[in-house]
Amino acid sequence: xxxxxxxxxxxxxxxxxxxxxxxxxxxxxxxxxxxxxxxxxxxxxxxxxxxxxxxxxxxxxxxxxxxxxxxxxxxxxxxxxxxxxxxxxxxxxxxxxxxxxxxxxxxxxxxxxxxxxxxxxxxxxxxxxxxxxxxxxxxxxxxxxxxxxxxxxxxxxxxxxxxxxxxxxxxxxxxxxxxxxxxxxxxxxxxxxxxxxxxxxxxxxxxxxxxxxxxxxxxxxxxxxxxxxxxxxxxxxxxxxxxxxxxxxxxxxxxxxxxxxxxxxxxxxxxxxxxxxxxxxxxxxxxxxxxxxxxxxxxxxxxxxxxxxxxxxxxxxxxxxxxxxxxxxxxxxxxxxxxxxxxxx
Ligand code: UD1
Numbered sequence: 133x134x135x136x137x138x139x140x141x142x143x144x145x146x147x148x149x150x151x152x153x154x155x156x157x158x159x160x161x162x163x164x165x166x167x168x169x170x171x172x173x174x175x176x177x178x179x180x181x182x183x184x185x186x187x188x189x190x191x192x193x194x195x196x197x198x199x200x201x202x203x204x205x206x207x208x209x210x211x212x213x214x215x216x217x218x219x220x221x222x223x224x225x226x227x228x229x230x231x232x233x234x235x236x237x238x239x240x241x242x243x244x245x246x247x248x249x250x251x252x253x254x255x256x257x258x259x260x261x262x263x264x265x266x267x268x269x270x271x272x273x274x275x276x277x278x279x280x281x282x283x284x285x286x287x288x289x290x291x292x293x294x295x296x297x298x299x300x301x302x303x304x305x306x307x308x309x310x311x312x313x314x315x316x317x318x319x320x321x322x323x324x325x326x327x328x329x330x331x332x333x334x335x336x337x338x339x340x341x342x343x344x345x346x347x348x349x350x351x352x353x354x355x356x357x358x359x360x361x362x363x364x365x366x367x368x369x370x371x372x373x374x375x376x377x378x379x380x381x382x383x384x385x386x387x388x389x390x391x392x393x394x395x396x397x398x399x400x401x402x403x404x405x406x407x408x409x410x411x412x413x414x415x416x417x418x419x420x421x422x423x424x425x426x427x428x429x430x431x432x433x434x435x436x437x438x439x440x441x442x443x444x445x446x447x448x449x450x451x452x453x454x455x456x457x458x459x460x461x462x463x464x465x466x467x468x469x470x471x472x473x474x475x476x477x
Contacts, residue, residue, distance in 0.1 A: 133159050133475060135245075137222040138209065139187070140166030140229025143405050145178035146386055147224040147247060150303035152184060154467035158475065164212060166205045166229040167192040171359060177385045198228060198259055205232035213242060220245055220474065223267060224300075226260035226404075230267050238270040245474055247300055249274035250281030250290075251404075251425040257331070260404075273477055275300075275470050277461045280427055293477070297469045298462015301405055305412050306464030308390060315391035323351050323449060324396040325378075326403050328358035332420055336368040342420060345442035347375040349449070351397055356384045398449040407435050414456045418448050428460055 135155070139148050148163070155161040165187035169175045179186065191208045193201060209232055213221070220243040223230045230246075237244050249268050253261050268274060268290060276282045277299035285294050308314060325346055333339050339361070346353045355378050357365075365372075372380050384392065390409065393399060399410040399417045407426045410417035417435040420442070429435035432455055436448045 133220075134162070134216075134218045135159050135220050135222055135474065136162045136164060136213065136216060136218040137224075138164045138166065138229055138233030139224065140168035140193075140205070141227040142169050142174050142178070142383075143403075144224045144227065144229065145175065145182075145184070146304055146405070147300050149178075149182045149184055150300050150307065150467035151222065151247065151470065154303075154471045158471055162188040162216065162218070164189040164209060164233070165191065166209070166232065167194055168201065168205075168227060168229050170194055171383070173383045173385070174359065181385045181387055202228045202232045202235075205229060206236050209233055210236045210240070213237060213240060218242060220272070220477070222247060222474075223271075224248055226251065226264040226267070228259065228263065231263040234267040234270055243272035243477065244270060245273045245275070245470075245477075246271040247275045247470060248277060249294070250276040250278075250283075250285040252281075252284045253423045253425045255423050258329075273473065275466070275473070277466070278428055295469070295473050297473070298464070298466035299408060300466050300470070301408060302412060302461055302464045303467045304386070305390070305409065308387060313387050314394055315387065317391065317395035320395045320397065321351055322379075322396055323349060323353050323398050323400055324392050325353050325355045325400040326358065326406055327355075327401070327420065328360050329402040329421070330360070332402050333361045333364045336364075336370070339364055339368060340370055342442065343370065343375050343378065345445055346400065347377045348446075349377060350446050353378045353400070354381060354392055354396070355379065356381050356389065356392075358383060400445065400449070408461060411435065411456065411460060414454075416449055416451065416454065418445055 193204045221237045222245045223233045225248045234244050246267055273293040275295050275297045282296045332342050357380050394413050399415050402420045407429050411429045419437050422439045434454050
């Protein structure tokens with residue numbers, strides 16, 4: 133069986149690794165990298181550090197408005213799929229690269245396997261929410277990480293070829309831990325923070341408020357800064373020297389990022405994936421959003437949503453007495469099950 137996977141943004145490189153491994157000797161896998169993320173430390177570093185195969189096609193689309201970026205991806209993906217005629221495509225998650233691949237494949241009748249299907253934030257202001265809904269509805273086979281995701285699909289009338297397989301990102305965490313690749317950090321008295329969503333970074337007053345809130349925390353904050361956040365800080369003339377409690381560092385490789393998280397006293401984020409990763413490594417998380425698609429992490433207060441008023445962040449990060457469910461989002465072997473299901477399809 134010949135499958136083409138379409139990736140393009142940082143979280144997809146991470147999800148692709150376990151799938152690529154699970155395909156070895158079972159599925160003939162090729163990869164298209166759209167180039168949505170292109171900086172060395174947003175892209176190449178993941179392939180190098182994890183020892184992933186170089187993409188078979190590198191499209192170098194780069195940044196643009198949503199419409200232009202997605203359209204450029206579609207034009208090039210279509211040419212490749214018409215020529216390659218794969219038995220199916222795999223797309224991950226909810227980025228513009230996901231939607232571009234799925235739209236093209238659906239029009240030329242190539243089966244679509246959507247990994248991380250069924251997530252909903254019910255916030256249609258998020259481009260990711262539109263990307264998820266559309267991709268789910270044109271996919272041939274939907275792999276969900278949880279009960280709630282499966283139910284979301286069923287509620288929208290999607291009941292055929294829906295498989296609850298757990299979360300593929302958990303496969304990678306298990307792999308890194310089992311291989312003993314997590315790095316030790318001596319001074320552990322810090323919080324780790326990642327902020328990049330448009331609603332936290334695209335307006336000066338909001339970005340300033342978030343940075344000020346981090347700057348006031350009772351521990352120092354290590355903050356790998358996403359290009360969107362960095363660009364906007366520059367455009368708004370927000371200077372790193374004005375936030376002495378925050379250590380701004382470059383975006384980190386997968387293993388470094390995980391190591392920073394594991395050694396920390398807690399996470400502050402607006403990322404989707406990092407909320408789950410914090411849960412799996414048993415770190416309290418404060419999510420700077422009004423909603424999350426990862427609802428299960430909120431049960432028991434392990435993850436906590438704060439948005440308009442961030443003054444409670446310190447207290448939330450320091451609450452004790454949490455319980456963690458080892459089984460949340462599967463057992464770390466979902467990629468193998470996904471490959472079984474694709475072969476049976
Ligand atoms: C994208 C995904 C988001 C995911 C995030 C992870 C969509 C709609 N959003 O958001 O779901 O959580 O990736 O990082 O697909 N830039 C660079 N270098 C890079 C990449 C981006 O400088 O390598 C800058 C560009 O100025 C670009 C901006 O960052 O305009 C935003 O990048 P983009 O890929 O459009 O969206 P993200 O915010 O990264």
